[in-house]
Amino acid sequence: MPKRVDKIVIDNSDVIIKNWLKIVSDKKQNDYTSSISDELFQSTNREFVNVIFDSLGNGGITTELESFSERLVNLGWPLSYLTDGLQTFRRVAIDFVLSQHDKIDTDLFSIILDRVDSWVDPIINKLVNEYSGSWEHTVSLQRVALQELSAPLIPVMRNITIMPLIGTIDTERAKLIMENLLDGVIKHNAEVVLIDITGVPVVDTMVAHHIIQAAEAVRLIGATCILVGIRPEIAQTIVNLGIDLGKFPTKSSLRKGFETALELTGRTIYREDKKETIVKDIMNQLSEG
Template identity: 60%
Template sequence: MQSSVIEMVYTHRHEVIEQWKEEMINIQEGEFTNGAAQAAVTRTNDEFAALIIDTLEMDKEEARLRLRSFSERLMYSGWPLSYFTKGLQLFRRVLLRFMTTNDTIPSSKVFETFQEVENWMDGIVNQLVDEYTGSWEHTLELQKLALKELSAPLIPVFENISVMPLIGTIDTERAKLVMENLLEGIIEHRSQVVLIDITGVPVVDTMVAHHIIQAAEAVRLVGAECILVGIRPEIAQTIVNLGIDLGKFPTKSTLRKGIESGLERTNRQIVNL
């Protein structure tokens, strides 16, 4: 960046930022910050404008670290990336308009100066996009790992009886995880009866039923018995309408009835004292 341009930006820093903040109201009133406290918006705009100008005198590594810290903090606070990219575009327009209307650059240097300002703004935009993207990908991977750990647990409820509660949509990837946890859990807990509870599964279609049948068959092959529980009336009607055959293993309407059936199959029962 030309030293004369840097000097101009710092000399008229206050005027440029004030013009930018006035025009940012149009973005603030849009969809990006609806519901945000005005004090938080004002504080964030002040910090963002100061950071933009300060990057002029930072080396690439320092600017990268400052932008990363700024973007990560605001991303986790719920600020959309589009708010800042639009803000940067607006800052560029305000700065170039200020430079041309106040005759702060000679006519022979106009194109060169505009190109330098474009490169400066583009560098910040690219850095923010990279940081937002990287942070979201990292967060998404952590969430996926957490969901995998919690999405299909096999829970021992009585000796030799375990329950696997399923919640949410069952796709092919999750069905593989269900199968792995099911078989490993049967061996670990020495389960003789496994209850697969589909109370929390919103839709049971042909694919979901196929995955459940495969899981039940795998349970049988390792020497245990599978009982499908949590079949609501609407699910039962869907299964019948689709012509799905679940006759290979027992089914119960509730988890309680499934546990009672499991106890009977292991020669036990619940009695009142």
């Protein structure tokens, strides 16, 4: 009997595909696929049902099904499209096989149901595992990217690097800052590192402690750490908390910190001639008038 069920489904694949496509297309108006173009949706549906029948004819999971599901993962199609499509195929196939019998008893129904389930369930399990692995891989890549963006070390000039910090600094991020600082100092042969906290909304005791630890670690490997971007309210908070930042230079702005970094690396800053600046200001005012 199971082989007969297989034969009925495969021999009548055209009818079953037609019924399946109609049901799936009718559902498109109200579900997650409504934003997909009709042409892409229809072509994907046809390919989907073809690989289902291909897997049935070959007695299990095929490379075509694996490549199809992998392509949908990369395109960002939801897993529910595949699982819903397979559940719809299950219902359509069972209904069609039942329609070919004049008399249906409990045993026959059970045989048909078990046979169709033996096709569909392994495919669903395979696709769920495929999507889960892809999702975990994507999340892992996103986590790495976010970590790199949360504590970047940027070389701006020979022996000078800058680490701009934005947002809240917690213990996990502080550990990442420390690692990136130490690795970056060695990698870029940095003599001076500017830690810019302009974008850090709150500097409390814990944040200051992490920054001090990072600066001390940088000092131990032979470089100097300059803390820049200290706003007046941050300075007041640091004083009120009794935090000692006297072990390394601090500057109110990145520009001032960079000037100090140039001096520490043996570079000379030449100022523009004041008289020339005054003449330029006068000419600009006359032209504006």
